[in-house]
Amino acid sequence: MSSDPPPASAGRGVPRELSPDEIDAFLGSQRIARLGCHADGETYVVPVIYGWDGEAIYAVTMEGRKIEMMRANPRVCVEVDEYDTDGRGSWQSVIANGVYEELSGGDVERALDLLRERFARASGRTPESRALGPTVVVFRIRLAEPSGRAVSR
C-alpha cells in the first residue's frame, strides 16, 4: 500500500505513524470513507464512495439524513481504513477532520470527472455520463491534518 518501507524501529504488531506521502497514497488507493457527522445531539457514521485529489475527498449522494446533518453542522470526521489484506491482520487507517462543502456549477463537473476517472480506472469500464437529478448532492471535504497509522503483522 505504501511507497516507503517501514522505518527500522517499527516492529511487527507495533503501530507506526504514516508519513504524509503514505497518507496521500493510501487515500488514493481506497474507495470507501466513513463520514462522522453530528447535529442535534446525534452522532451518525455513514460510508460513502469517494474520490481523492490530494487535498479533499469528493462524493456524490442523495439528499437524506447525512446531508441534512452536514448542512446543519459542517464540521465532520473522515475515516478510511483497510484491514487484513495480507491474511495476517495487518491494517492501515487514516483519520482527519474536515469541513463539508456542497458544490455547484463548474465544481460539480470537476468532481464528477474525478470520480468517473477514479472508478473507470478501478473497474476497467468506460465511465458513464449521467444527468443528475434534483435530489443529488455533490460535495467536497478538505482534510485538515490527516493522521495515519499502520500495523504490520
Add this chain to the structure above:
Amino acid sequence: MSSDPPPASAGRGVPRELSPDEIDAFLGSQRIARLGCHADGETYVVPVIYGWDGEAIYAVTMEGRKIEMMRANPRVCVEVDEYDTDGRGSWQSVIANGVYEELSGGDVERALDLLRERFARASGRTPESRALGPTVVVFRIRLAEPSGRAVSR
C-alpha cells in the same frame, strides 16, 4: 452474507432494508466496526475490532482519544459495512446508535471470552490468554434499533 434471499421487489442496484435476522447475521460475520463519538464540539470516527453477542458489540482497546471522548459523551454511533465482495460493487451496511459502557469484573472476562472465541474461529489459531495492563479498556455498546441496507449488483 444473509440467510434470506432478497425480496422479489428488490432490483439490482436498488437499496433494500435488511431484516433483523440479516442484521444479526451480518454483524456476526464482520470484524471491524467504526465508532463515531462526539465531545467538546469534535466528531471522531475510529475503527475497532469487535465481537457481537446478538445485542451488543464488545471491544478491547487502550486508553486514548476515543475512550476519553466516549467517557465524556457515551452516546455513540456504530457502523459496519462490507463492500464489493463479489467484484460487482454489491454492498451491505448496518448503522446503529448505542451507549458506551465500560466493563469491569466478570463482565470483562465474559467479553474477553467472546472475543477470543470469535477470533480463534476466524484465524483457526488457539486463542491467547493475556494479562490486561492498566491502560487496557474493555467496553460494550448495546445497539439500539440497528438499521441495515444492502445493494446487489
